[in-house]
Amino acid sequence: MLLPTLPEIAVLLALSGCAQPSPDKLPTQPTYEFASTPSWQDEFTTPGEPDPAKWSYNLGDHGWGNNELENYTDKIGNARVEDGNLVITAIKEPSGKQQYSSARLVSxxxxxxxxxxxxxxAKLPKGRGTWPAIWMLASGNDYGNKGWPDNGEIDIMEHVGFDQDRVHGNIHTKAFNHAIKTNKGSNVVVQGLSEDFHVYTCEWTPDAVTILVDGNAYFTFKKEAAYQWPEWPFDKPFHLILNIAVGGNWGGQKGVDDSIFPQKMEVDYVRVYPLVTK
Structure with missing residues (x-):
């Protein structure tokens, strides 16, 4: 049997194992877009109680982990639909164990x-001691200790009344959260938060969570290759929450001005556009 010479071996290697795939065979990253039509929405067109097919209530006066001062109720005085808007109202009144009532709607x-x-x-309340939020929590308990912050939180909009012209967007996870002073987020100055409606947006893909106000992105949290669930639990279903808290560890940092109540957050619409992968 004749053995190939060294030059022949070099040629064979070049023609086989060292060949490179053509550019059109290389793997491509998915391109994410969002549908132009909502898959879930509430335009708040029917006066009265919020649509029970879309919203439930979190109830209670126990402080909600933040030493909040309100009792969340399901009373129509705290959450109702009128004039094409959902109106969540925080009221200074004895309610449960607290001296304020409000509402916290969940999908x-x-x-x-x-x-x-x-x-x-939405149009936000105004005044020292108010703490409105538009945010999301995991609908299941798939990770860690089966609760917050292990399963994640996405804050689409938070506002504290003692800092009137600023809105905040944040994420919380086991690795990144305010309790251990590692949360990821940002804020932006916006004029007329309580006088005008503004659009608060979250764009959530398998690779990133981006927070916007009036179409302007001001915070993006990207999934890094090394992240596991403690850093990125954002691969499970989440639900929406709309509420006004009173006082609390953040909202009450400079006290509560009782003269401002009642205060309301008006929501014109909630629209969810599904992800489309190209």
Whole structure:
């Protein structure tokens, strides 16, 4: 048997194992877009109680882990639809064990979403001690200690009344959260938060969470290659939450001005656009 010479071996290697795939065979990263039509929405067109097919209530006066001062109720005085808006109202009145009442609406079990673009057009309350939020929590308990912050939180909009012209967007996870002073987020100055409606948006893909106001992105949290669930639990369904807290560890840092109540957050619409992968 004749053995190949060294030059022949070099030629064979070049023609086989060292060949490179053509550019059109290289793997490509997915391109994420969002549908132009919502898959879930509430335009708040029917006066009265919020649509029970879309919203439930979190109830209670126990401080909600933040030493908050309100009792969340399901009373129509605290949450109602009128004039084409959802109106959540915080009232200075004895309620449960607290001296304020308010409402916290949740879509859990009626609107649970894995990725998408979430748009909420809202006008915020005003005054020291108010703490409105438009945010999301995991609908299940899949990670860690089966609760917060292990399963994640996405804050589409938070506002504290003692810092009137600023809105905040944040994420919280086991690795990144305010309790251990590692949370990821940002804020932006916006004029007329309590006088005008503004659009608060979250764009959530398998690679990133981006927070916007009036179409302007001011915070993006990207998934890094090394992240596991403690850093990135954002691969399970989440639900929406709309509420006004009173006082609390953040909202009450400079006290509560009782003269401002009642205060309301008006929500014109909530629209969820599903993710489309190209």
């Amino acid at each position: 859990k079990g009626k609107g649970d979403f894995l990725y998408g673009k979430f748009e909420i057009r």
